[in-house]
Amino acid sequence: MTHPIPQCSPLAAYQAQAADIDTAIRETLAAGRYVLGPRVAEFEARFAQWIGATHGLGLANGTDALEIALRALGIGAGDFVATTSMSAVATAVAIRKTGASPLFADIEPQHGLIDPVGIESLLASHGGRIRAIVPVHLYGRCADMDAIMTIANRYGVPVVEDCAQAHGASWNGRTAGTFGAFGSFSFYPTKNLGAIGDGGAVVTSDPDLRERARLLREYGWKTRYISDIEGGNSRLDELQAGVLSVKLARLHDDNMARRRIAQVYREGLAHPGVEVFRGDDTGHVYHQFVVLSDQRDALHAHLASLEIGALVHYPAAIHQQPAYACADYAPMPLPNTERWTTRVLSLPMYPQMPIADAKCVVDAINAWSAPAR
Numbered sequence: 001m002t003h004p005i006p007q008c009s010p011l012a013a014y015q016a017q018a019a020d021i022d023t024a025i026r027e028t029l030a031a032g033r034y035v036l037g038p039r040v041a042e043f044e045a046r047f048a049q050w051i052g053a054t055h056g057l058g059l060a061n062g063t064d065a066l067e068i069a070l071r072a073l074g075i076g077a078g079d080f081v082a083t084t085s086m087s088a089v090a091t092a093v094a095i096r097k098t099g100a101s102p103l104f105a106d107i108e109p110q111h112g113l114i115d116p117v118g119i120e121s122l123l124a125s126h127g128g129r130i131r132a133i134v135p136v137h138l139y140g141r142c143a144d145m146d147a148i149m150t151i152a153n154r155y156g157v158p159v160v161e162d163c164a165q166a167h168g169a170s171w172n173g174r175t176a177g178t179f180g181a182f183g184s185f186s187f188y189p190t191k192n193l194g195a196i197g198d199g200g201a202v203v204t205s206d207p208d209l210r211e212r213a214r215l216l217r218e219y220g221w222k223t224r225y226i227s228d229i230e231g232g233n234s235r236l237d238e239l240q241a242g243v244l245s246v247k248l249a250r251l252h253d254d255n256m257a258r259r260r261i262a263q264v265y266r267e268g269l270a271h272p273g274v275e276v277f278r279g280d281d282t283g284h285v286y287h288q289f290v291v292l293s294d295q296r297d298a299l300h301a302h303l304a305s306l307e308i309g310a311l312v313h314y315p316a317a318i319h320q321q322p323a324y325a326c327a328d329y330a331p332m333p334l335p336n337t338e339r340w341t342t343r344v345l346s347l348p349m350y351p352q353m354p355i356a357d358a359k360c361v362v363d364a365i366n367a368w369s370a371p372a373r
């Protein structure tokens, strides 16, 4: 192999649409309005329609999106929110910023997604204090939304879907972000839909929730300069919105390209020490393609020695990180979560990745001589 293979490439995403993105940026500069203007409104409408929700609301980042969704639902100090410890720390950051506390359910061991059985145990043991459920569609695969919505409806608890890694993912034909009261999204540059800086959004089909989130986005203003409620500042800017509209037009094709790379991995990987999920992947948009190995660190080093990028999502679960190691957050043991952090590895995955590179990765892994144990 002659060239390094990156784990992902926001630059390749820009280069694939450079002319259109440059035009959008120039037009925005010339328009003279730079924050919450017509481009944001246009992107909100397009994105909501693309997802299949009625309303979209552009925000400063994905962490804010989750926080604002929870606040709009009335979640605050003293409340509990059932979620997963196997996520970006941002999931817990957003919950804590409302004043509420996360309660972590364990994951199922096949995909690393929140286990509905664990959610139900938390609801059974913590009664009315759990005020929301936040499933995370990790790596681009939907959590089991049938089971989760059934449990949520039985207990009368709203769901906010953390879709930061799952733009366009679906479960039984329905798009991620349309099951719960809100879907929250991040447009950080490495996500399936990435800006050229920070960005985020929520989608909802409830006009009242959309309005409450809108007030929270900008100082609680119903009309300018008059704060009806206490809000903050989480505005999306016009440059990001203009670029996001350009990229949204390609998101479906990009997700299909990710699926083609995943197909190469699924068909080609054949190493006894590397577990690959080859079951049903309908609706999976492959934000990451993860494999599992008992000798993950050695595999990671092997790939690094061949200049193949790989990342660990995540080396520590949220409840294992010093800031979130509060015993109250993990009232039940999380053995699947803790085992997952030691075994998971994310292979190179981005829409512009050449298929030949994916085949190089397959060959490199299949040729790996795992150290004797």
Ligand SMILES: *Cc1c(COP(=O)(O)O)cnc(C)c1O
Pocket: 061, 062, 063, 064, 087, 088, 090, 091, 136, 162, 164, 165, 185, 186, 187, 188, 198, 199, 200
């Ligand atoms: C990226 C991410 C977020 C946070 O989004 P930011 O835009 O970085 O604030 C939240 N949840 C998950 C699962 C993520 O991957």
